[in-house]
Amino acid sequence: MACRRVVCQECATTWDGIHYCVDCLAQRRRAAEGRTSWAGLIVVGLACVLLLAATARLMVWAGVTLAGLL
């Protein structure tokens, strides 16, 4: 059982070789439905753009700081 709960064999559904109870299956279904969540993708995409700019800025800052010590 994925959630380690004790459930009889009749109540468990085997999927991809793993036994799931009703709650776990519902959770997986919700996750599968949410896979095409564009809002989440846009938020993460925006965060990536900001982080990319921050990475470049920090790379220059760290580089210049360390180069000054040489």
Added chain:
Amino acid sequence: MSRTSLSVPEVLDDAGDVIPRVAAPFVGVLWLTALPLRLAQAQFVAHLIALKGEAAHFGDALWRLALLAGLAFILAAWGRAVFVRACGFGLRGSVPGRAAFRLAPAAFASYLYLALVLEVVFYATVWSIVLVPFLALLGALAAATSPLHERASLLGPVRQLLRHGRHAGVLLGLLTVFAIGLLVTFVNLYFAFRFGLWLAGAVPGLDPGPWELRLRFGNPRFVLMLIAGAIVALEPYWLAAATVYVHKVRSRGTGEDLRLWFERLRQHEAAACAPAGPGPSPPWR
């Protein structure tokens, strides 16, 4: 029956088994996508070494190079995600084909986000040096957990990373092994270049004199290329080990290790024509 804890040799053994299964073409994909990033980083550091205290006056040029490295980082992250996915197929006993290239947008976006967060932490703390190996470890774990992101979110990838970082002993063991591996690869690459130079000296009409100056430790660019080369050469093993580790941690929680063991046992029995040998050992040895 009780299961033993994860061990470093176990993870390395399985990683060694997976690499040949996915080597063609996925190690090539990983190398090709990682090279631009490593070359851009090496070029960036070479400029810094050349400029020294004057580096602050060349901020625009360095910023452009840093941006280029950032774009190369996206390509390298994609290559890492594809390689980890291919290793996942290899671990389940199937041959990774084109399916390994089909990354779920949510999984890749979440991984890229997590990798960039780690990159920001890396550059913010690079002066400390002590954190660098741990961030390299987290970077590999972030790549290895990338197929587990079912939806794009800001906290989900971090939670996934923390969930798989509990076996500190094994992770530190892997880190130590690969740190030694990096050193050995670096030395081997150096001697490979020197050997090539020595061989070139035997070619009539070829003067290895100018290369003698370039291919020595006094040349920072050569040292940077050796470091970049050692990292690129070791990266497939590093990522495969991280993927195996994540796979083992996850499968032990879900019982998938037992299912895989039974599958291997069945395959072993099916190969009846071969002379009888010892079957696969159970995961709870």
